[in-house]
Amino acid sequence: xxxxxxxxxxxxxxxxxxxxxxxxxxxxxxxxxxxxxxxxxxxxxxxxxxxxxxxxxxxxxxxxxxxxxxxxxxxxxxxxxxxxxxxxxxxxxxxxxxxxxxxxxxxxxxxxxxxxxxxxxxxxxxxxxxxxxxxxxxxxxxxxxxxxxxxxxxxxxxxxxxxxxxxxxxxxxxxxxxxxxxxxxxxxxxxxxxxxxxxxxxxxxxxxxxxxxxxxxxxxxxxxxxxxxxxxxxxxxxxxxxxxxxxxxxxxxxxxxxxxxxxxxxxxxxxxxxxxxxxxxxxxxxxxxxxxxxxxxxxxxxxxxxxxxxxxxxxxxxxxx
Numbered sequence: 001x002x003x004x005x006x007x008x009x010x011x012x013x014x015x016x017x018x019x020x021x022x023x024x025x026x027x028x029x030x031x032x033x034x035x036x037x038x039x040x041x042x043x044x045x046x047x048x049x050x051x052x053x054x055x056x057x058x059x060x061x062x063x064x065x066x067x068x069x070x071x072x073x074x075x076x077x078x079x080x081x082x083x084x085x086x087x088x089x090x091x092x093x094x095x096x097x098x099x100x101x102x103x104x105x106x107x108x109x110x111x112x113x114x115x116x117x118x119x120x121x122x123x124x125x126x127x128x129x130x131x132x133x134x135x136x137x138x139x140x141x142x143x144x145x146x147x148x149x150x151x152x153x154x155x156x157x158x159x160x161x162x163x164x165x166x167x168x169x170x171x172x173x174x175x176x177x178x179x180x181x182x183x184x185x186x187x188x189x190x191x192x193x194x195x196x197x198x199x200x201x202x203x204x205x206x207x208x209x210x211x212x213x214x215x216x217x218x219x220x221x222x223x224x225x226x227x228x229x230x231x232x233x234x235x236x237x238x239x240x241x242x243x244x245x246x247x248x249x250x251x252x253x254x255x256x257x258x259x260x261x262x263x264x265x266x267x268x269x270x271x272x273x274x275x276x277x278x279x280x281x282x283x284x285x286x287x288x289x290x291x292x293x294x295x296x297x298x299x300x301x302x303x304x305x306x307x308x309x310x311x312x313x314x315x316x317x318x319x320x321x
Contacts, residue, residue, distance in 0.1 A: 001022050001023070001043040001044065001065075001319060002022070002023045002024075002025065002041060002042045002043050002044075003017060003022050003023065003024050003025070003042060003043065003044040003045065003046060004025050004026075004027060004035075004038075004039065004041075004042040004044070004045045004046070005024060005025065005026045005027070005028075005045075005046045006027060006028065006035065006045060006046065006047045006048075006050055006051075007028060007046070007047055007048035007049070007050050007070070008026075008028055009046070009048070009070050009304070009307070009308050009311075010304050010305050010307070010308035010309075012305065012308050012309060012312070013046070013070070013308035013309075013311060013312055014026070016309075016312045017312060017315065020312075020316060022315075025042075028050075032051045032057065035057075036056070036057055036060040036061075037060075039057070039060050039061040039064070040060060040061060040062045040063055041063070042061070042063065042064065043063060043064065043065045043066070044064065044065055044066045044067070044068065044315070044319075045061070045064065045066075045067055045068070046068045046069075046070065046311065047067065047068070047069050047070070047076070048069065048070050048071055049069075049071065049076050051076075052076050052077075052078075053067060053076060053077040053078060053082070054078050054081075055078055055081050058078065058081055058082055058085055058087065061087075064085075064087050065086075065087065065088065065319070066087060066088040066089070066090055066315070066318070066319070067082060067087055067088075067089055067090070068090040068091075068311050068314070068315060069089075069090070069091050069092070070092060070095075070307045070308060070311055071091065071092060071096070071298075071307065072091060072092065072093035072095075072096060072097075072149070072150070072199075072298065073091065073093075073199055073200050073227070074089055074091050075199075075200040075227075077089065088318060090311060090314045090315065090318075092306075092307045092310035092311050092314070093148065093149040093150065094149060094306070094310050095298075095303055095306040095307030095308075095309070095310040095311075096297075096298030096299070096300070096303035096306065096307055097149040097150050097152070097153035097298075098153055098302075098303070098306075099297065099298045099299070099300040099302065099303040100150045100153060100154065100197075100225050100297045100298045101150070101153035101154040101155075101156060101157045102157060103225055103251060103293070103296070103297035103298070104154045104157070104195055104197075104223050104225050104249075104297065105154065105157045105158065107223050107225075107249030107251070107291055107293075108137060108193055108195075108221065108223060108249065109137065110249070110291055111221060111247045111248075111249055111289065111291055112134050112135050112136070112137060112221075113132075113134035113135075114132045114134055114288075116291055117132065117288050118132040137161050137163060137193075138161060138162040138163065139162060139163070140163050140164075140192040140193055141163065141164040141165075141166065141190045141191055141192050141193075142158055142163050142164070142165050142166070142191070142192070142193045142194075142195060143166050143167070143168070143187045143188075143190065143191030143192075143193065143194045143195070143220075144165065144166070144167040144168070144179065144194075144195050144197055145167070145168050145169075145187070145194065145195075145196050145197065145198055145207075146167075146169060146196060146197035146198035146199070146204070146226065147167040147168075147169040147171075147174045147175070147179065147181065147197070148169075148174075148197065148199070150197040150225070150226070151167060151169075151179075151195075151197035152176065152178070152179070154195060154197060155167070155176075155178040155179040156178050158178070159178050164180075164190070165178060165179045165180070166179065166180050166181070166182045166186070166187055166190060166191070167179045167180070167181050167182070167187070168181070168182060168183070168184045168187045169181065170203065188215050188216045188217060189216075189217045190217075190218075191216060191218065191220050192218060192220055192221065193220060193221045193222075193223065194216075194220050194221070194222050194223065195222075195223040195224075195225070196208070196222075196223065196224045196225070196226040196230050196231075197225070197226055198226050198227070198230055199226070199227070200226075200227045200229060200230075204226070204227065204229070204230045205229050205230070206229065206230070206231075206232050207230045207231075208222070208224075208230055208231040208232065208235070208236065209232040209235045210232070210235040210238065210239070213235065213236075213239045213244055213245065214244065216244070219243055219244055219245070219246050220244075220245060220246065221245070221246050221247050221248070221249075222236070222245050222247075222248040222249070222250075223248070223249045224248070224249070224250050224251065224252055225249075225251040225252065225297035225298075226252065227252055228250075228252035228253040228254045228255065228256045229254060230252075231250075231254060232254070233253070233254045233255070233278070233280040233281065233284070234278075234279075234280045236248060236280070236284075237279075237280045237283045237284065240283070240287060240289065240290070241283075246289065247289035247290065247291075248284075248289070248290050248291070249290075249291040249293075250284070250290065250291070250292050250293075251292075251293045251294075251295055251296065251297040252295050252297075253281070253284075253292075255278075255281065256295065
């Protein structure tokens with residue numbers, strides 16, 4: 001079996017596949033059109049997010065048996081068309097779920113205790129104790145939307161706190177010892193902290209908007225380590241200004257590119273987002289109650305190893321000689 005690797009990953013991935021007797025080729029620089037000219041030679045491809053795997057690409061990959069993405073989501077792939085061609089889709093949400101859970105918890109604690117704000121102030125010669133009085137997580141209700149790999153990992157991290165953890169998911173029976181599954185109405189009535197752990201799909205697209213936000217009984221904190229497209233940024237900003245949302249931890253943003261790695265670009269010596277810098281984004285980067293990170297919730301030293309190992313294990317499971 002011949003496998004083409006289109007993104008660099010932890011060396012163990014190729015090393016272990018070599019040990020299993022597979023032929024592994026690497027091409028991290030060629031354009032999509034060049035890859036399409038030779039992809040028919042391969043039984044499998046391993047990607048992260050360099051470009052979209054669309055119908056045209058899949059039609060060129062006449063011998064493809066599987067597409068493995070070293071990550072949790074498959075939104076860069078036309079999954080329905082690939083599966084109609086008998087191509088197996090492999091992903092690795094198990095590989096970075098612990099990292100996402102820790103990052104989500106870290107964002108909450110940082111926001112509650114104003115760690116970034118106070119750090120910046122001290123570096124600028126300000127010692128403001130009362131202005132940086134924090135709040136405690138204990139006694140709060142944490143609501144999770146999306147209770148799959150990421151949501152479950154986050155709930156497990158919360159098990160050491162004196163909090164109520166509830167979740168809403170379109171699938172029934174997903175609750176466990178760390179989280180009680182409830183209706184959306186109950187989640188909206190009880191939540192103090194809302195954390196998103198939904199995949200990219202039609203249901204999650206622009207899910208957090210003015211209508212959803214206004215349906216919550218309490219003012220709440222928002223954490224998004226899922227996908228930027230789940231939150232309408234302008235609606236979030238208006239809710240922050242009104243106080244309906246008390247603060248936000250955003251590892252992902254609506255304006256991200258498909259690759260998730262190229263939000264900013266250099267043009268004529270000026271940093272821009274590739275789209276005109278919006279009023280909403282300007283507000284977020286200046287807000288003291290907003291914490292931003294560059295889509296790294298699942299991006300740890302350990303998760304890089306785990307993601308690659310998960311892909312190896314799944315390829316071995318389905319195609320072991």
